[in-house]
Amino acid sequence: MSEGLTVALVGNPNTGKTTLFNLLTGARERTGNWTGVTVDSAHAQFTVKGHTLRVADLPGIYSFSPNTEDERVARNYLIRNKPAAVINILDASNLERSLYLTAQLLDMRLPLVVALNQMDTAERHGMKVDPEHLAQHLGCPVIPMIASRGEGLDALKEAVLQIAESQRLPTARVLYGDAESHVQRLQVCLIVAADDAGVDSRWLAIKLLEQDPFARELTHGMFDEIVAEENVRIARHTGQTSEVAVMDARLGFIRGLARDVVKRRLEIRRRFSDVADRVLLSRPAGIPAFLAVMYGVFWMTVRLTQPMVDFIDSALGALLVHGPRVWLTSAGVPALAVSVLSDGLGSGLTTVATFMPPIFMIFLCLSLLEESGYMARAAFIMDRFLNKIGLPGKAFIPLLVGFGCTVPALMATRTLEQRRDRVLTMLIAPFMSCGARMPVYAIFAMAFFPQHGNAVIFALYMIGAVLAILSGLVLHKTLFKGEVSAFVMELPPYHLPALRGCLEHVWYNLMSFLVRAGKVILVIAVLLSLVNGIVETASAGHGQAAARRSVAGRSLTVLLRPMGVAEDNWPAAAGLMTGLMAKEAIVGTLEVLYAQTDQPGLPQPCACAFSLAKELRGALQELVAGYGFGTGAKHREAGGKGLLDAMRRNFGGQAEAFAYLLFVLIYSPCLAALIVLGREAGWRWMGFSIVYQTLLAWMVATAYYQVATFQTAPAQSIGWLSVVAAMAGGGYGLLHMAGKRQTP
Amino acid sequence: MNVSEQGAPNRHARFLLDLKDGEMGIIRANGDRKSTEMGLYSGARVVMFRNRKSERSLVIGAGDARFLVSRSIAQKVEIED
Numbered sequence: 036m037s038e039g040l041t042v043a044l045v046g047n048p049n050t051g052k053t054t055l056f057n058l059l060t061g062a063r064e065r066t067g068n069w070t071g072v073t074v075d076s077a078h079a080q081f082t083v084k085g086h087t088l089r090v091a092d093l094p095g096i097y098s099f100s101p102n103t104e105d106e107r108v109a110r111n112y113l114i115r116n117k118p119a120a121v122i123n124i125l126d127a128s129n130l131e132r133s134l135y136l137t138a139q140l141l142d143m144r145l146p147l148v149v150a151l152n153q154m155d156t157a158e159r160h161g162m163k164v165d166p167e168h169l170a171q172h173l174g175c176p177v178i179p180m181i182a183s184r185g186e187g188l189d190a191l192k193e194a195v196l197q198i199a200e201s202q203r204l205p206t207a208r209v210l211y212g213d214a215e216s217h218v219q220r221l222q223v224c225l226i227v228a229a230d231d232a233g234v235d236s237r238w239l240a241i242k243l244l245e246q247d248p249f250a251r252e253l254t255h256g257m258f259d260e261i262v263a264e265e266n267v268r269i270a271r272h273t274g275q276t277s278e279v280a281v282m283d284a285r286l287g288f289i290r291g292l293a294r295d296v297v298k299r300r301l302e303i304r305r306r307f308s309d310v311a312d313r314v315l316l317s318r319p320a321g322i323p324a325f326l327a328v329m330y331g332v333f334w335m336t337v338r339l340t341q342p343m344v345d346f347i348d349s350a351l352g353a354l355l356v357h358g359p360r361v362w363l364t365s366a367g368v369p370a371l372a373v374s375v376l377s378d379g380l381g382s383g384l385t386t387v388a389t390f391m392p393p394i395f396m397i398f399l400c401l402s403l404l405e406e407s408g409y410m411a412r413a414a415f416i417m418d419r420f421l422n423k424i425g426l427p428g429k430a431f432i433p434l435l436v437g438f439g440c441t442v443p444a445l446m447a448t449r450t451l452e453q454r455r456d457r458v459l460t461m462l463i464a465p466f467m468s469c470g471a472r473m474p475v476y477a478i479f480a481m482a483f484f485p486q487h488g489n490a491v492i493f494a495l496y497m498i499g500a501v502l503a504i505l506s507g508l509v510l511h512k513t514l515f516k517g518e519v520s521a522f523v524m525e526l527p528p529y530h531l532p533a534l535r536g537c538l539e540h541v542w543y544n545l546m547s548f549l550v551r552a553g554k555v556i557l558v559i560a561v562l563l564s565l566v567n568g569i570v571e572t573a574s575a576g577h578g579q580a581a582a583r584r585s586v587a588g589r590s591l592t593v594l595l596r597p598m599g600v601a602e603d604n605w606p607a608a609a610g611l612m613t614g615l616m617a618k619e620a621i622v623g624t625l626e627v628l629y630a631q632t633d634q635p636g637l638p639q640p641c642a643c644a645f646s647l648a649k650e651l652r653g654a655l656q657e658l659v660a661g662y663g664f665g666t667g668a669k670h671r672e673a674g675g676k677g678l679l680d681a682m683r684r685n686f687g688g689q690a691e692a693f694a695y696l697l698f699v700l701i702y703s704p705c706l707a708a709l710i711v712l713g714r715e716a717g718w719r720w721m722g723f724s725i726v727y728q729t730l731l732a733w734m735v736a737t738a739y740y741q742v743a744t745f746q747t748a749p750a751q752s753i754g755w756l757s758v759v760a761a762m763a764g765g766g767y768g769l770l771h772m773a774g775k776r777q778t779p
Numbered sequence: 780m781n782v783s784e785q786g787a788p789n790r791h792a793r794f795l796l797d798l799k800d801g802e803m804g805i806i807r808a809n810g811d812r813k814s815t816e817m818g819l820y821s822g823a824r825v826v827m828f829r830n831r832k833s834e835r836s837l838v839i840g841a842g843d844a845r846f847l848v849s850r851s852i853a854q855k856v857e858i859e860d
Contacts, residue, residue, distance in 0.1 A: 129842055135818075312845075419835060428836065525844055525845065
């Protein structure tokens with residue numbers, strides 16, 4: 036009977052909501068020690084007494100007033116989906132604050148079960164909370180819990196099943212004091228409209244008095260006059276606006292309730308977190324600590340994982356690319372099949388595998404920063420810097436998340452109240468180098484900057500951050516004028532991250548990332564190798580195929596010539612095109628296309644020259660050397676073959692390679708990010724992002740390349756630099772003019 | 780219990796912004812909806828942990844929660860004498 040029933044999980048941030056969701060369902064949703072980890076609803080199932088219930092984890096919010104996008108998401112879900120029951124998780128150590136949401140749920144007239152979590156914390160802080168007394172006041176089940184230890188879980192499941200099946204509504208109602216008679220009068224007028232909209236008439240009356248735009252939308256503005264009349268009456272009666280009168284009465288209800296069920300001492304105790312904050316939020320220690328943390332993240336992601344990336348690349352390259360190519364050719368397998376299997380599938384799989392170490396590490400670092408509570412402090416440290424570009428410090432969190440992946444970074448902007456702040460943050464977030472760009476940087480660093488690879492990669496990360504700030508400044512002065520919006524943000528207490536939980540979440544995120552990116556890369560790699568194989572087969576010989584590619588190359592690379600991409604280096608241009616699908620695909624594309632285009636110049640595969648054991652031994656020696664043990668065989672370098680050599684041949688030098696990397700760093704976000712950007716900010720801003728970032732990428736890469744090679748052809752460089760300067764000036768002028776006409 | 784409306788500020792009133800480091804107070808009224816809903820409502824006890832003129836946000840405690848609050852919001856939170 037209860038099959039297919041859905042229950043919704045609602046609560047403030049930092050109340051253990053996602054922990055409870057994972058506990059209930061066995062899912063591996065990410066939890067975080069900062070507001071806004073769940074910015075969209077997640078679904079999973081749990082079973083109780085043989086009945087399966089579906090549970091939706093809604094964003095952590097403080098109220099159902101539509102201040103932010105996450106509050107709108109949660110409220111709209113409850114109104115539109117009408118779950119069979121709502122689990123409202125409360126923080127027993129912050130009960131008064133948690134009850135604000137509960138009072139609004141009582142207004143919504145939904146079947147309710149209260150999970151009174153963090154009972155242990157409340158006790159530790161000297162509070163005694165009486166769950167039974169609270170249940171009597173609310174007229175719904177209240178289950179005391181310690182979700183982190185799984186205590187109270189069975190009782191909660193049973194209560195949820197019972198309420199979901201019986202559809203029993205809470206008996207308590209919030210009475211609105213001086214505004215109550217006005218609520219009731221308005222409610223009578225709204226009975227039919229509320230029925231049509233499928234909502235409770237009393238809730239609708241309260242929301243209309245609170246000037247809620249969603250409630251007005253539900254009634255199509257038909258009751259504006261009546262609401263206005265009631266507003267005047269309330270103002271006359273209470274001396275307050277209806278919005279304030281309703282809120283005051285709700286707070287009165289909550290305080291009365293809390294006074295009855297919580298016995299606590301009054302003083303506010305200093306905690307370890309307060310002492311730590313005295314140091315970590317101070318200017319002399321806070322900024323160095325912040326920079327040290329950021330460098331630590333970079334070091335772990337780049338330096339610590341690089342030898343592992345090299346190892347995977349060498350070992351899997353031998354096992355899945357070079358080996359199969361030699362073996363299949365020797366076995367007389369047709370060239371097209373060899374190309375698809377080794378250069379397509381083998382290369383694609385190797386590329387995907389090389390992403391694992393850096394992406395695992397970036398997600399681990401972000402998870403540790405979230406869980407420890409430091410991420411919210413970073414927002415405070417960055418507040419004054421972000422203010423310069425018209426953003427509140429809170430916007431730093433989506434930007435930091437951007438180092439992992441742009442998609443969750445864009446979603447994390449939902450916690451920002453102002454649409455202006457959201458859109459501006461979404462436009463600059465893609466400048467933060469995501470984990471997908473790391474393999475591209477790493478392979479170029481290995482090929483062109485073997486001695487200073489780390490410095491080059493760090494420089495790219497910094498250039499991305501600087502461009503985000505500069506773009507923010509330009510957009511703040513043109514399209515996004517206005518004062519920095521004020522914000523309130525909770526600082527969660529510091530705590531040691533639970534390593535097991537962190538690793539589980541990281542693994543979950545890593546796998547979903549790899550599956551998502553892997554599908555794109557494998558398909559692109561196989562298709563490209565197939566197309567190349569067909570071209571080879573259809574052509575009379577390498578000369579004819581090369582001629583065809585040369586024609587295609589000229590048309591593809593003509594626009595990239597000023598930034599140092601040679602006419603014949605068409606795989607570089609093709610890499611940028613496939614990179615639009617997923618940035619990681621750039622490396623895979625280069626690997627496949629260089630393997631195809633360089634074949635004429637390379638010795639034909641010969642079984643006698645290839646030894647898998649030797650290749651794997653070399654890769655292992657390289658790994659050991661990479662971590663500072665042994666002398667290192669420089670296996671791949673000695674071999675003088677493979678992707679690195681092909682890249683060196685095709686790009687030419689460091690200036691060309693770095694200009695290309697600058698373009699990769701800056702140009703249009705990948706398809707997944709663009710879709711999210713379009714959905715969250717609007718398709719107009721998505722289009723703006725593509726054009727703005729791609730033009731900026733071309734300008735920066737061209738300017739860099741022309742300056743770097745100025746001595747070779749000064750007149751030409753001056754010409755191109757003038758073009759870039761004119762484009763920059765013209766672009767700023769256009770933005771300035773557009774800013775005068777529109778407000779985002 | 781009162782949620783003050785945003786109007787002309789009372790010249791003699793004390794605001795959250797006026798609390799010095801370590802100073803405690805009880806909120807008399809709060810003209811900012813969001814912070815009220817987050818726990819800075821009238822009657823709530825607050826303590827100032829960090830208030831620097833050079834910084835745009837304050838660090839305060841309210842009950843067992845800690846908040847970053849913009850100075851412009853702290854200006855709307857009236858404290859009992």
